Amino acid sequence: MDFQELGTTGVQIPDIGFGTWKYTGGAEPIHRGVELGATLIDTAEGYNNEESVGKAIAGFRDQVFLATKVSPGHFRKNDILKAADQSLKRLKIDVIDLYQLHWPNDAIPIAETMGAMESLVDAGKIRFIGVSNFSVGQMQEAQEALTNARIASDQVRYSLIDRSIxxxxxxxxxAQGVTIIAYSPLATGLGKLGGKSGAQAIEQVTNNTEKSQAQVALNWCLRQPRVMVIPKANSASHVEDDCGASGWRLSSDDLAILDAAFPR
Ligand SMILES: NC(=O)c1ccc[n+]([C@@H]2O[C@H](COP(=O)([O-])OP(=O)(O)OC[C@H]3O[C@@H](n4cnc5c(N)ncnc54)[C@H](OP(=O)(O)O)[C@@H]3O)[C@@H](O)[C@H]2O)c1
Incomplete structure (x- = not known):
């Protein structure tokens, strides 16, 4: 597994993390992922699974970089402070490594929200601040609202079929040194990776590389500096396959094949 810096934090995170939205795999796939280096685990208060994620990582918390999210309905100061305490309790951990604003919420002043996030850093309850589904303008406003901290990451959809970022x-x-945490990097399922021409292109590249379809799709995201991916996999075998997407690079010929089949 290759690692990269999270934002400008100096902390190394893996190319491949572990998404848990609609995750039903229990502890084993998570354990296998951590063994293989997929140590960033992503959850959210909105996923209703922080308790089970907390149980799965009990006993090897120190090997895991835990990312969770606060829902937009909790962006008032007191609500964020309370939400963070509740996530800590459900996850049974002392500190959240990366606390992310799940979606923008224009109804609440960003200065209030970011002030609360910074006070959580100061209180030692979270280590780093991230956002999710934020545009450039929203990122700029959020960063300007912070006094000392820097936004470490923006978690956004990115895959062969969604190149809008x-x-x-x-x-x-x-340019800003912010990590892109790519969600739905397998397009929520390999069957959704394009029509006939997309399927043909992926098959051609899997033949050229002797890698699996998932590995090609994930590695394609990783060709971009500052991008890491968080596929969700319910089985240890899928986790093993996904972890094999790190540590190599698609050739320029293979990238051109994919580019032609999945244009921007
Ligand atoms: N911030 C946000 O707003 C937001 C939104 C959506 C998602 N996310 C995060 O991103 C994570 C991943 O996104 P996602 O769950 O939407 O979709 P995804 O990771 O693109 O796709 C998941 C699907 O791919 C399958 N899969 C995984 N590895 C595979 C492999 N090696 N071979 C074949 N199939 C494989 C999974 O099957 P099995 O489950 O059967 O293994 C599952 O059906 C989420 O879990 C969540 O943490 C964040």
């Missing part, structure tokens, strides 16, 4: 957000984050 390539129009502006990706280059902004790369």
């Amino acid at each position: 390539e129009s502006a957000l990706l280059s902004y984050c790369q």
Whole structure:
């Protein structure tokens, strides 16, 4: 597993993390992922699974980088402070490694929300601040509202079939030293990876590389600096396959095949 810096934090995170939205795999796939280096585990108060994630990582908390999210309905100061305490309790941990605003909420002043996030850092309850589904403008406003801290990451949808971040957000984050945590990097399932031409392109590249379809799709995301991926997999065998997406690079010929079949 290759690692990369989270934002400008100095902390190393793996290329491949572990998504848990609609996760039903129990402890074993998570354990296997951690063994293989997929040590960033992503959950959210909105996923209603923090308790089971907490149980799965009990006993090896120190090997895991735990990312969770606060829901937009809790962006008032007191609500965030309470939500963080509740996530800590459900996860049975002392500190959240990355606390992310799940979606923007224009109804609540961003200064209040970011002030609360910074006070959680100061209180030692969270280590780093992240956002999710934020545009460039929303990222700028959120960063300006912080006094000392820097936004470490923006978690956004990115896959062969959704390249919309390539129009502006990706280059902004790369320039600012913000990590893109790519969600739904397998397009929520390999069957959704394009029509006939997409399927043909992926097959051609899997033949050229002797990698699996999932590995090709994930590695394609990783060709971009500052991007890591968080596929969700319910089985240890899928986790093993996904972890094999790190540590190699698609050739320029294979990238061109994929680019032609999955244009921006
Ligand atoms: N911030 C946000 O707003 C947001 C939104 C959506 C998702 N997310 C995060 O991103 C994570 C991943 O996204 P996602 O769950 O939407 O979709 P995804 O990771 O793109 O796709 C998951 C699907 O791919 C399958 N899969 C995984 N590895 C595979 C492999 N090696 N071979 C074949 N199939 C494989 C899974 O099957 P099995 O489960 O059967 O293994 C599952 O059906 C979520 O779990 C969540 O943590 C965040």
